[in-house]
Amino acid sequence: MTEEICATDAYLRSCDATVVAVSDEGVVLDRTVFYARGGGQPGDTGILRWDGGEARVADTVKQAGEVLHVLEGSAPGVGTRVIAEIDWERRHTLMRTHTALHALSGIVFRDYGAKVTGGNMEPGVARMDFELEAISQEFGREVEDKLNAALAQDHPVDVSFLPRAEALADPDLIRTKVNLIPEHVDPIRVIDLEGLDRQADGGTHVRSTSEVGRVRVAKTESKGKGFKRMRIELVDAG
Numbered sequence: 078m079t080e081e082i083c084a085t086d087a088y089l090r091s092c093d094a095t096v097v098a099v100s101d102e103g104v105v106l107d108r109t110v111f112y113a114r115g116g117g118q119p120g121d122t123g124i125l126r127w128d129g130g131e132a133r134v135a136d137t138v139k140q141a142g143e144v145l146h147v148l149e150g151s152a153p154g155v156g157t158r159v160i161a162e163i164d165w166e167r168r169h170t171l172m173r174t175h176t177a178l179h180a181l182s183g184i185v186f187r188d189y190g191a192k193v194t195g196g197n198m199e200p201g202v203a204r205m206d207f208e209l210e211a212i213s214q215e216f217g218r219e220v221e222d223k224l225n226a227a228l229a230q231d232h233p234v235d236v237s238f239l240p241r242a243e244a245l246a247d248p249d250l251i252r253t254k255v256n257l258i259p260e261h262v263d264p265i266r267v268i269d270l271e272g273l274d275r276q277a278d279g280g281t282h283v284r285s286t287s288e289v290g291r292v293r294v295a296k297t298e299s300k301g302k303g304f305k306r307m308r309i310e311l312v313d314a315g
């Protein structure tokens with residue numbers, strides 16, 4: 078199994094690694110700073126460099142539990158020592174975007190009692206779906222104000238790993254459907270925007286909410302009964 082460094086240190090931009098498998102689809106390393114697409118967050122892009130060569134990483138995905146670096150161009154052979162480096166600006170924008178979504182879900186639950194039913198993001202833009210009865214532009218502006226106030230309060234973002242039994246007994250985590258995580262996952266990774274939002278999550282986030290900057294609610298729309306969507310954007314997409 079690949080050591081996934083971004084699970085414990087989202088700020089590391091590059092690492093040394095050894096190629097452990099190569100296929101038509103991509104390259105598996107013994108350790109990596111690349112985030113594999115999942116939980117609504119896109120996979121990282123970047124570059125692998127080795128003695129006498131390099132290749133762009135166009136995407137990173139999970140395949141049979143392994144982190145697969147999808148390359149443009151020819152791959153290094155098994156056993157090659159490489160330096161793996163992510164496109165940091167893109168990743169950092171995703172970390173800010175992802176953290177903004179946590180703050181949004183925390184506020185909408187705290188003040189309106191609505192749960193999240195889905196979400197997705199690209200660097201600097203994202204959408205989140207809520208079990209809300211109604212939505213309007215006024216509602217969007219109200220949430221935008223609350224969101225920016227909360228982000229500016231600079232809540233620390235804490236990453237921890239909880240034993241599965243403990244996570245399943247936690248009311249915050251039950252709300253975000255921790256019980257749907259496959260049974261073999263133990264411990265469970267928990268992201269805590271202290272005082273704002275707490276959920277089981279595999280993605281990458283910034284260290285504190287002020288690093289997100291300001292956020293705009295770009296669109297509110299109804300997709301059906303109890304199915305309302307908000308689109309948000311980072312004001313400074315970096």
Ligand SMILES: [Zn+2]
Binds near residue numbers: 175268279282
């Ligand atoms: Zn997250």
